[in-house]
Amino acid sequence: MPTDRLDQPWWAARHAQLLAQVQASPRAPLLLIGDSMTHNYEKAQAPDEDFLPTWETFYGARGAINLGFSGDGTQHVLWRLEHGEVDGLQPKVAVLLIGTNNTGWLQQGALDTQLGIDAVVAKLEQKLPDTRILLLGLLPSDISAEKTRADAAVNRYLAERYADNPRVTFLDIGAIFQRDGKLDTTRFYDTRFSPPAGALHPDTIGQRMMAEAIEPTLARMLGEPTRVPMAQLGTAFNPALIPVPWLEQDSYDWFARHRGALAAARTLHPEVVMIGDSITHFWSGEPRGVRASGPESWRWLYGERPVLNLGFGWDRTQNVLWRIRQGELDGLDPRWVVVNIGTNNLTGTEHARASTPAEVAAGVEEVVAQVRTRLPRAKVVLMGIFPRGRHAGDALRKPIEETNRLLAARFGKDPNIRFMDIGSRFLQKDGTLPEALFPDTTHPSEAGYRIWAQSLREVGITAP
Numbered sequence: 001m002p003t004d005r006l007d008q009p010w011w012a013a014r015h016a017q018l019l020a021q022v023q024a025s026p027r028a029p030l031l032l033i034g035d036s037m038t039h040n041y042e043k044a045q046a047p048d049e050d051f052l053p054t055w056e057t058f059y060g061a062r063g064a065i066n067l068g069f070s071g072d073g074t075q076h077v078l079w080r081l082e083h084g085e086v087d088g089l090q091p092k093v094a095v096l097l098i099g100t101n102n103t104g105w106l107q108q109g110a111l112d113t114q115l116g117i118d119a120v121v122a123k124l125e126q127k128l129p130d131t132r133i134l135l136l137g138l139l140p141s142d143i144s145a146e147k148t149r150a151d152a153a154v155n156r157y158l159a160e161r162y163a164d165n166p167r168v169t170f171l172d173i174g175a176i177f178q179r180d181g182k183l184d185t186t187r188f189y190d191t192r193f194s195p196p197a198g199a200l201h202p203d204t205i206g207q208r209m210m211a212e213a214i215e216p217t218l219a220r221m222l223g224e225p226t227r228v229p230m231a232q233l234g235t236a237f238n239p240a241l242i243p244v245p246w247l248e249q250d251s252y253d254w255f256a257r258h259r260g261a262l263a264a265a266r267t268l269h270p271e272v273v274m275i276g277d278s279i280t281h282f283w284s285g286e287p288r289g290v291r292a293s294g295p296e297s298w299r300w301l302y303g304e305r306p307v308l309n310l311g312f313g314w315d316r317t318q319n320v321l322w323r324i325r326q327g328e329l330d331g332l333d334p335r336w337v338v339v340n341i342g343t344n345n346l347t348g349t350e351h352a353r354a355s356t357p358a359e360v361a362a363g364v365e366e367v368v369a370q371v372r373t374r375l376p377r378a379k380v381v382l383m384g385i386f387p388r389g390r391h392a393g394d395a396l397r398k399p400i401e402e403t404n405r406l407l408a409a410r411f412g413k414d415p416n417i418r419f420m421d422i423g424s425r426f427l428q429k430d431g432t433l434p435e436a437l438f439p440d441t442t443h444p445s446e447a448g449y450r451i452w453a454q455s456l457r458e459v460g461i462t463a464p
Helices: 009-024 036-042 052-058 074-082 110-127 145-161 204-222 254-268 295-302 317-325 357-374 397-411 446-458
Strands: 030-034 065-068 093-097 132-136 168-171 272-276 307-311 336-340 379-383 417-420
Touching (some): 036 052, 036 065, 036 093, 052 204, 093 204, 110 145, 145 168, 254 307, 317 357, 397 417
Parallel strands (some): 030 065, 093 132, 132 168, 272 307, 272 336, 336 379, 379 417
8 A cells, every 4th residue: 555654854855856856857767666775875885885886887877766765665665656756757677676674674474565566566567658677586684584484485476476577577686695505694784783783785795796686687678788897797696596587699489488398397297307508408309499409319218208308598507597486397296307507607698797617516506406496306317517619628628627526526425416427428538529429519419419318328217
């Protein structure tokens, strides 16, 4: 229910100030809407709350308007939207981060918060019919276990609710604040209060991390280059852990394949699920891809068994995490899952920076963890990254070897995971990758896929 806070003089004054700014800036291409996490961008208080430089780099230089109000919940944003704060504007994108106060000081549960966010999104769609919405997941905190559970439930709901909305892109960047599986509270300035408070508000570095994590998606939605070169973005966190959809333009419709995978899963009842990138995508199986480079070895290995191919060309670990979150494993009960992902993380493009071997290994580990959580009865085979490049000295060889070493150290003795690094089976004694096995130095031929098929048969995946 739309609710004002006009009894607080600063809130009333800020609302009046923004009405004047909106009237004076009808061509503003970008809005940031929310609570203190957005409002904070106007602070320049070193060392912990010096956010203005980050604002100027990523948002001010774009002519953005800051519609953040500290302490606001969804009901307050609704009131502000109904009372002129976006009237007359036609921005390309509105970034929305709201809800943490609903599950916080407003003491509202996950369901009410979800309904409130839905109402805000609906109001933006009504008021700004030509604007795309970048909806951010609630950031992690350590206020209470109850709030953490509620926030997680809200984010799960939003991910599902807006998966197929062409005007709304949901992005959960909470992983940037995780370290070794726990919340890194040092990146929140509340913890340095006297006395310390629970982590809720990102500090100067944390706010910069937020902006960098959002930037690739935001720039794509705006149809412009990133404000900072892609190779320099996200160096303080691991992009391989942030679930994102399609990144690279390729020779197929990524979202159509995702929908096809969901449909195939319901009809196949697969005994085996293959998860990966184009190397898996181009092998064979359902849903049918743009090409099948190894149909004979596929039939030799699987025969008539129902097998689901969840390989997507150009995918990185972050794409697989998005696809898993969006239901590609839901309702399945396979005997086997084969994971072969990570090679594209090691290459940078204008859409994603190259990841380090440690980052790739962490991304692969999270993919495996999600598979184990959703398919606890399945036997998991994790493939080491296949060699790339024709010669032993080619640029990707050492990063691949280091990534595989890290994966072997993590999973080599895990009784629940069978880790297989079969790269040496493809190589000649001098390290050359034969053209007969990998014609383009990345994707196997029929003969190359036969070697992979043989290795899978060795662990027990065989035709009936």
